[in-house]
Amino acid sequence: MTDPDAHIPRGDDDYTPEAAARRRAFVEARTGARLDHVGRYAFDPAGLPGNIENFIGAAQVPIGLAGPLRVEGEHARGEFYIPMATTEGTLVASYNRGMRLLAECGGARATVVARSMQRSPVFIFDDAREARAFGEWVEAHFEPIKAAAEATTRAGKLVSIQQFAVGPTRHLRFNFTTGDAAGQNMSGKAAFAACEWIRTNRPGGARYILSGNTDTDKKHSQMNVIATRGRRVVAEAVIGREPLKRLMRVEPEDLFYARQVSQAGAFLAGSANNGAHAANGLAALFIATGQDAANVAESHAAIVYAQLLDSGDYYWSITLPALIVATVGGGTGLSTQSECLAIMGCQGAGKADKLAEICAAMALAGDISLSCAVLAGDWVSSHERYGRNRPR
Known part of the structure; x- marks a missing residue:
């Protein structure tokens, strides 16, 4: 039987400094840990409902600034300074170096080429023929299914429904556009309404599970690489021979040869990324701006x-085929996160495409810098000199 004293303290109003202090005192008493720094934060806990439960304080991650990053996009145009929350030494400096080279070469051209967010219910039947007939029924009734889904949201639009047959089941991959929100919750609510409409209106009803996992939420998949999840965005640049040699100490021919070798290595490993380290910059920017880090x-x-x-x-x-970013909702409206979005002019509605273009250009800068550092012999030495937090 669970010790009743082990339950985390909760109250009628859980989002106050006093409630957080009670929980910190509780965990200190039970674990012996000291939470002096966790308990220091600058925002009002009253603004946290919907973002956190059992609030006790804040994790303070250092934020560095990289830039200017020159972007020639359709939504992001000009020079931007990029807030990056990380504890990895040399990361900000490395991205900053790539941004300098891009600026000398005219910047990165960025383009959002597709938008899509999914929820993927699976419908279950007695055999494959019934599942096939159900798929045909769904195709014939797309418009009322779309209306049922879109009745739950102002921003979400159901664009298409992909279908996949597995034994006696039919996986439906609902593809939505979700405006400036990331859209996972929005698409889940809309897909549930659509499935209930199907269950009610299809002769004989329908049995389903709301997620059959072909949306691969919070997981990488080749499906998302091919079909897009979130935004599909491209950043590209022509890097001049002279600035490449002067700033990076690398010849274009050597860089291209290394690209062939590393491409084969990525293929051999079955990697989700044949570049250098997009996850580094994206994680740092996500944490700084209140994106869902997962x-x-x-x-x-x-x-x-x-x-x-x-x-x-x-x-x-x-090309980032499954970039999921938002400028409204989630953690984007919290205090420090909102400030970091404001640095890039990406705060609020109408800015998600702009943020996506900045993300892609930042990823390009990071790949340029790391790839050149490996070739020029700077990779290990720079981490050894700047990236190790040794005791003083």
């Missing part, structure tokens, strides 16, 4: 494509 699992997938041009310059692009 979405790095999907968002870090990347496809790097490069060409050695006849001019001797180097074309470099990175």
Whole structure:
């Protein structure tokens, strides 16, 4: 039987400094840990409902600033300073170095090419023929299914329903656009309404589980690389031979040769990313700006494509096929997170495409810097000199 004294203290109003202090005192008494720093924060806990439960304080992650990052996008145009929350030494400096090279080469051209957020219910039947007939019925009734889904949301739009047959089941992958929100909860609510409409209106009813897992929420999948989850965004640049040699001490021909070798290595390993380290920059930016950090699992997938041009310059692009970012909802409205979004002019409605273009350009800068550091022999030495927090 559970010790009643082991229950975490809760009250009628759980979002006050006093409630947080009671829980800190509780955990200190039971574990012996000291929470002096956890209990120091600058925001009002009253603004946290919907973001956290059993609130006790804050994890203070250092925020560094990289930039300026020059972006020539359709939504992000100009120079941007990038807040990066991390404890990894050299990370901000490395991205900053890549941004400097991009700026000298005219910046990164960024393009959002697709938008899609999924929920994937699975319907269960007695045999495969009944499941196939159900799929045909869904195709014939797409418009009322769409209406039922969209009745639950102002921003969400049901664009399509993909279907996949497995034995006596039919997996439906509902594809939504979700405006400036990340949209997982929005699409879940809308898909539930659509499934209930199907269950009620299909002759004979229908049995379903709301998530059949083909949306691969918070998980990488090849499905999302091919079909898009969140935003599919491309950042590309032509890197001039002269600034590449001067700033990075790397020849374009050596860079292109290394690209072929590392591409084969990524293929051998079955990697989700044939580039350098998109997850590093994305995680740091996500934490700083109140994104769902678990979405790095999907968002870090990347496809790097490069060409050695006849001019001797180097074309470099990175495609992020499953970038999930938001400028409204979730943690984006909290105090420090909102301030970090404001640094980039990405706070509030109408800014998610802009943030996505900045993310892709930042990922390109990071890949440029790390890839060149490996070739020039700076990778280990820079971490040894700047990236180790030794006791003083």
